[in-house]
Amino acid sequence: MQVKLNGEIREIPEGSSVAGLLAHLGVKAQRVAVEVNEAVVTKDRYDGHTLRPGDSVEIVAFVGGG
Amino acid sequence: MSAERPSERYSRQAMFWAIGPAGQERLRTGSAAVIGCGALGSATVELLARSGVGRITVVDRDFVELSNLQRQVLFDEADAAAGVPKAIAAAQAVKRINSEVAVQPLVADVTPDNVEHIVSEVDVVLDGTDNFETRYLVNDACVKLGVPWIYGGAIGATGMSMTIRPGESPCFRCMFPVSPEPGTMATCDTAGVLASTVVAVAAIQWTEAVKILVGDREHLNPGLVGFDLWSNDHLVTKSSRAPECPCCVQKRFEYLEAQVTSRAASLCGRNAIQVSPGHDLKLDLAAMGRRLASVGPVTSSDFLVRFTVGKHELTIFADGRAIVKGTSDKSVARTLYARYVGT
Numbered sequence: 001m002q003v004k005l006n007g008e009i010r011e012i013p014e015g016s017s018v019a020g021l022l023a024h025l026g027v028k029a030q031r032v033a034v035e036v037n038e039a040v041v042t043k044d045r046y047d048g049h050t051l052r053p054g055d056s057v058e059i060v061a062f063v064g065g066g
Numbered sequence: 067m068s069a070e071r072p073s074e075r076y077s078r079q080a081m082f083w084a085i086g087p088a089g090q091e092r093l094r095t096g097s098a099a100v101i102g103c104g105a106l107g108s109a110t111v112e113l114l115a116r117s118g119v120g121r122i123t124v125v126d127r128d129f130v131e132l133s134n135l136q137r138q139v140l141f142d143e144a145d146a147a148a149g150v151p152k153a154i155a156a157a158q159a160v161k162r163i164n165s166e167v168a169v170q171p172l173v174a175d176v177t178p179d180n181v182e183h184i185v186s187e188v189d190v191v192l193d194g195t196d197n198f199e200t201r202y203l204v205n206d207a208c209v210k211l212g213v214p215w216i217y218g219g220a221i222g223a224t225g226m227s228m229t230i231r232p233g234e235s236p237c238f239r240c241m242f243p244v245s246p247e248p249g250t251m252a253t254c255d256t257a258g259v260l261a262s263t264v265v266a267v268a269a270i271q272w273t274e275a276v277k278i279l280v281g282d283r284e285h286l287n288p289g290l291v292g293f294d295l296w297s298n299d300h301l302v303t304k305s306s307r308a309p310e311c312p313c314c315v316q317k318r319f320e321y322l323e324a325q326v327t328s329r330a331a332s333l334c335g336r337n338a339i340q341v342s343p344g345h346d347l348k349l350d351l352a353a354m355g356r357r358l359a360s361v362g363p364v365t366s367s368d369f370l371v372r373f374t375v376g377k378h379e380l381t382i383f384a385d386g387r388a389i390v391k392g393t394s395d396k397s398v399a400r401t402l403y404a405r406y407v408g409t
Binding site: 006007030033035040043058060061062063065 | 194196198219225242243244257259264292301303305306308
C-alpha cells in the first residue's frame with residue numbers, strides 16, 4: 001500500500017503498524033517522534049496503530065545539540 | 067519613550083506590520099530567559115538584545131574556549147583566553163550592544179532546585195541547552211508554571227525547533243516521551259555543527275519568542291519545524307497533544323521531582339566531564355585557590371578557580387561545580403573532584 005512518508009509517496013507492506021514501518025525502515029523508535037495525519041502517535045501505541053493507505057506519516061529525529 | 071514613538075534604534079523593526087509601536091513597547095516591557103548560552107544561546111541572546119527585549123536572563127554553566135568561537139557569536143578571543151564564564155561574557159557583550167537592556171547572568175547548572183525560579187520570572191524561555199536532560203527539566207518547569215518555551219536543536223546541518231505553549235500546544239514530552247539512551251544520539255562531538263545551522267535555528271526561536279512577547283499567538287509554529295541546510299530538506303508538522311502525555315496531561319513532573327544526587331555529565335564536544343554537587347553550595351573561591359596553590363598551578367578570577375594536576379585541569383565554580391578537562395571517564399572526574407574540591 002502507499003503512504004506519504006515525510007512528504008514522499010512510499011510503498012510499504014499492507015497492514016503495517018507504526019512499529020512495523022520503523023522496523024521496515026531500520027529506524028530506532030527511541031530516537032524519533034512519529035506523527036500520522038498530523039497527530040502524534042505515542043511510543044506505547046506503535047504496535048497497535050495500523051497504517052491505512054494514503055496516511056500521511058512524518059518521522060522526525062531528535063536534534064540534540066545546541 | 068512612548069508607545070506611539072519608539073526610538074530611532076528600533077524604527078525598522080517597529081515598522082514591521084506585526085510588531086508596530088505597540089509591539090515594540092511590549093518587547094521593552096517583556097522578559098526572556100535563555101537557558102544554555104553556547105551556540106544557540108549566544109545567537110538568541112544577541113537577537114533579543116538588539117531587538118530591545120527589556121530584561122534577559124542568561125544561564126550557563128560553562129566557560130568560553132577557542133573551539134567555541136566558530137559558532138558562538140557573542141564571544142571573542144579575549145573571552146576564550148581568559149576563560150570567562152559564558153553567562154558573564156554574554157552579559158558583557160549585551161551591555162556593549164544595547165545598554166537599554168537589563169541582562170542578568172547566572173553562572174550555574176540548571177537543576178530541579180533552581181529551574182522553577184528561573185522560568186517563573188520571565189515571559190518566555192528559549193532553549194540553548196546541548197542535552198536532553200535539561201530540556202526535559204525545562205519542559206517540566208514551564209508546563210507546571212504555564213510559561214511558554216521554545217525548543218531548539220542543531221547538529222551538523224540539521225536544525226529543529228518547536229514552540230511549546232503549555233496546555234495549548236504539544237509539549238516536549240508529547241513529541242518525545244522518553245529521553246534517548248545516553249550514547250545513542252549524534253552530538254556536536256561526533257557529527258560537528260555548522261554555524262549556519264545554529265543561526266537558522268536561533269532565528270526561528272527569536273521570531274517565535276517575539277510573536278509570544280507581542281501577543282501574536284495565531285502565527286506561532288503549530289508543531290515541529292525541521293530542516294537540513296545541506297540537503298535542502300525541510301519539514302513543518304501540525305501536531306496535536308498526546309492524549310496521555312505524562313507531563314502536560316497527567317501533570318507528572320518526573321524530571322522536576324527527580325532525586326538530585328551528585329552527578330557527572332560529559333560535555334558535548336569536549337574531552338571533559340562536569341561534576342556537580344548534590345545540593346546548593348557557595349564556595350569561597352579565594353580560600354579554595356589558596357588551598358590548591360600548595361598542590362599545583364592555580365589561576366583564579368571572581369568567578370572561578372582553575373587548577374592543573376598532572377594531565378587534568380579542574381575549573382571550579384562558586385556553586386560547587388567543577389569541569390574536569392583531560393578525561394572522558396566520569397569516575398576519574400569524580401575521583402579528582404572528591405580529592406581536590408571535596409564532597
